[in-house]
Amino acid sequence: MSSQIDKESRLSQKPKRLIYILPLGLFAVLMVIFFFGLGLNPRLVPSPLIGETVPAFSLPKLSNPNELIQHTVLKGEISLLNIWATWCASCKHEHPVLMKIAQSNEVQIYGLYYKDVPSQGVAWLRSYGDPYHENAVDEEGKVGIEWGAYGTPETFLIDQKGIIRYKHIGPISWNDWKTTILPMINTLRNNNDV
């Protein structure tokens, strides 16, 4: 960005030839990104948190700001933790899938409501339906950072002992659920039975 400003301050003098090539160079970089953006679609992302116990938090509930919800709720049963916000377009995309998952009763979904105003989240859940067992409000986004969130939506699969088993970046599709997450849940469940 500084190059742009440099360019202007020199406009009344002799602009350097290189500056005229700069836009083309920037554009070339963009094209490379787009090209990979089209071609790649990886879902499995290594996260340093996989295999670790969940990072601790203690946050107000979305449904009732006077009550706190803690990371300990994630122990005992297999659960999903979904990081979301109302400003997030992909979350809206993902929302119907979460609703279907919630209706299937296979797993409890907890929400981490990330960097957003609580009242809007409440409004959103009223409008579109509420797939979450409970939501923790992370208005400052500090807990999200602890969890290593790049943005929203991101979803963690947590086992009975409160250990993170899987992380999904981006919206979950019904296909992701059927082919990846649900089988993992079933495996976890079976292992525990044995």
Added chain:
Amino acid sequence: MIPELGHFTLILALAVALVQAIIPGMGLLLRRTDWMAVAKPACLLQFVLVLTAYGVLTCSFIVHDFSVLYVANTSNSELPLIYRISGVWGAHEGSLLLWLLILSGWTAILGIASKHYPVDMAAGVISVLGFISIGFLLFSLFTSNPFLRYFPAPFDGADLNPLLQDPVMAIHPPMLYMGYVGFAVPFAFAITALIQGRLDTAWARWVRPWALAAWICLTGGITLGSWWAYYELGWGGWWFWDPVENASFMPWLTGTALIHSLAVTEKRHALRNWTVLLAIICFSLSLLGTFLVRSGVITSVHAFASDPTRGVFILAFLGLVVGISLSLFAFRAWQLRTLTPFSLISREMALLSNSVLLLIIMLTVLLGTLYPLMLEALGGGKISVGSPYFSLVFIPLMIPVVILVGIGSVSRWREDTISNLSKQLRTPAILAVVFASVSLLFLPGKVSFTAWFALLLAFWVINSLFTQLKKRLRHSKNLLQDLKRTPRGWYGMILAHMGLSFTVIGIGLSSVYSQEQDVHMLKGDDRTLGEYRFELVDVEKITGPNYKADMGTIRIYKNEKELMTLHPEKRIYNVRKNIMTEASIHSNLLRDLYVSLGEQRDINTGAWSVRLYYKPFILWIWLGGFVMVLGGSLALTDKRYRTSLKQEEIKLDDNNVLAN
């Protein structure tokens, strides 16, 4: 049979586009006027052909021809006529055809007006537009043909997305497209100028009305879209920094920079390469917007059904068009550079700084939009960074822009002094502080710095406009006559900047003073918000043409006097079973009362969840947008764009010789 006719005319249009692109283009390079003369008839024929194809598709919608796959996917026999007409652009294939129609429409207007431009310039511009047309026709025919048949024809269609079944949504996309595509014309002028090596004040004068027209349409389209989001999405927001919103906002930012930079190029012969670069960037961003929306690289509420082939195609096209243009710029602009000196303190500098700031804002928006994509390229998934990022960077960058509007509008061309500027700006600044502080006293609610600062910025702009008016009439003997003689372009500029200050007021005050409640209500319950009392009278079932709904009746009282009754609805559309919230809003300049109906919480007691909003001054956001459109339109009618441009050109060139 009829849909095949549409398909056929589209193929013919491609053939004509090839002629329109190649022959006048070659004519320009070989200096053959007879070849250049092909430009005008070719572009007119092209328009007629695309219009026919478009008419055929509309016809298929009107008569419910569900054997056409696209119609079956986007319409339904219960769909009202107006939404069958607007449904043509309700999904990917049709909206692409609309893109083409608007492109050929702009080109045809240019063709008709081409006698005002030198033959070679007009031929070059029409040829460049022809090349763009070829790209989009190929795109349409090979990856998104709207005329594909479906056998056997389904009994009924899948219906138009209910979100789009709204009067504003019927005009918002065409308006936005007219803006997007409109920037193709300044782009084509820029490319022709680079090829010809002709980049003078006359060139700037030719381009100005086109850039302005595109900017007006884009401003109008964005304003309508934001207004629609506010009343249709049902939770009171008006801008979401959604990738598709950003895709329209980025060309708007550079388009704003472009119309200002063009003014400098026309009036002062300065910043010529900068103007050309902005024209290229503007249209590149329009193409980029199309790429982002069509290819599915970014998830968004707006994104149409995505398809990787489409993505690859449009990416290749984007690369080709922008790559060639920027290479041409790198190569030619260097040779065409000149020195038109201006001081660090001058109107040129203020306008330049603002356009650089707008470009930086555009880049930050681009970064925020693409960050998820870059992350994906580096191995992450599709995520969004969303409004926390944008609010953080956008507002601090926008503040100096608004401040510079005030400085730029009073400073002198070429050279001004700080002492002179501060002398002129002292009064507007002091008055802005006074006005902002006084108006804060009249506002209900707590004293807020944000509100005060927004008012300060708005009054700063308005006051500086008055200072400019005063300066203009300083030596006037006959006020009325001088006001009459002042060109419409100047009034348009004043009006558009007024619009900006209105929007600033709207954003500032509504974000600070809005109140909302999210409550469960039984029939007969009431809630108080500010000085208003909302009473839920009833919720009843109603049936619309293609939906069923629960309609609430909410009475609003102020000081125990009944003010109005609002009817928010919760609709379920018959075909897609989508649930839509239809908020009910009462707007005036001082405040909006906004009511929307949530779910029935409890069937036994009949409790409903209801959202109540009190949003002061929010209407000013869109009012500002429409005033900008009005200002732009007024400037567009300035008579200097209508007087014979060729004569002007000669006169201007003479002036330049004299000035130099």
